[in-house]
Amino acid sequence: AQSVTQPDIHITVSEGASLELRCNYSYGATPYLFWYVQSPGQGLQLLLKYFSGDTLVQGIKGFEAEFKRSQSSFNLRKPSVHWSDAAEYFCAVGPPGDDKIIFGKGTRLHILP
Amino acid sequence: NAGVTQTPKFRILKIGQSMTLQCTQDMNHNYMYWYRQDPGMGLKLIYYSVGAGITDKGEVPNGYNVSRSTTEDFPLRLELAAPSQTSVYFCASNDRANYGYTFGSGTRLTVV
Numbered sequence: 001a002q003s004v005t006q007p008d009i010h011i012t013v014s015e016g017a018s019l020e021l022r023c024n025y026s027y028g029a030t031p032y033l034f035w036y037v038q039s040p041g042q043g044l045q046l047l048l049k050y051f052s053g054d055t056l057v058q059g060i061k062g063f064e065a066e067f068k069r070s071q072s073s074f075n076l077r078k079p080s081v082h083w084s085d086a087a088e089y090f091c092a093v094g095p096p097g098d099d100k101i102i103f104g105k106g107t108r109l110h111i112l113p
Numbered sequence: 114n115a116g117v118t119q120t121p122k123f124r125i126l127k128i129g130q131s132m133t134l135q136c137t138q139d140m141n142h143n144y145m146y147w148y149r150q151d152p153g154m155g156l157k158l159i160y161y162s163v164g165a166g167i168t169d170k171g172e173v174p175n176g177y178n179v180s181r182s183t184t185e186d187f188p189l190r191l192e193l194a195a196p197s198q199t200s201v202y203f204c205a206s207n208d209r210a211n212y213g214y215t216f217g218s219g220t221r222l223t224v225v
Contacts, residue, residue, distance in 0.1 A: 009153065034213060041218075041219075042218060042219075043117075043203055043216035043217055043218045043219055044156075044203070044205075044214070044216045045216070046213045046214070046215075049213050090155065090156070099144065099161060099163055099169075100146065100158055100161055100171065101214070102158075103148075103155045103156040104155055105153060105154060105155040106153075106155050
């Protein structure tokens with residue numbers, strides 16, 4: 001069965017520092033991959049998605065993610081974080097042909113001033 | 114364009130009471146989903162629908178029911194509320210499976 005692992009429950013970075021959030025998936029083929037962000041008290045917002053093609057995907061708010069087939073990973077990156085990036089981030093996997101996607105347990109990002 | 118609208122935003126229920134969480138989308142999406150979110154557990158799929166008149170169970174359907182009589186509406190029914198159903202509930206929709214969801218802002222439910 002497919003699964004998604006986000007190894008880090010909490011991450012703290014200083015404002016202006018770079019960020020990488022990790023995501024690993026388990027699936028027999030290449031799935032559809034997503035990153036969502038959830039600000040406190042809000043619903044989830046799609047940051048970016050990967051279906052096929054170029055393994056480096058650009059998203060909204062200056063985020064990007066890189067698909068690495070050999071590592072079954074889809075890590076999220078941002079070169080310089082802002083205080084407004086403090087939120088919870090969810091990686092998700094959608095097996096092609098399925099009707100639903102599976103979410104990881106999330107990584108909560110804290111920003112130090 | 115309102116997207117996905119959920120009502121109510123907050124609700125406190127007593128054990129054994131029933132209620133319906135409303136979800137409406139105005140994007141003409143065929144696919145709709147109900148998730149619950151518990152701290153540290155991510156999102157768990159309760160029920161989903163691929164079109165009007167078609168529903169299917171997700172990972173955690175026990176204690177819930179759904180219906181899909183129109184494309185726009187996908188209500189979630191709790192018949193006998195239990196403390197284990199205390200959670201935040203999110204509705205989402207999609208115009209094609211696995212192409213990224215649009216989420217509502219959630220309903221925070223407490224069962225006491």
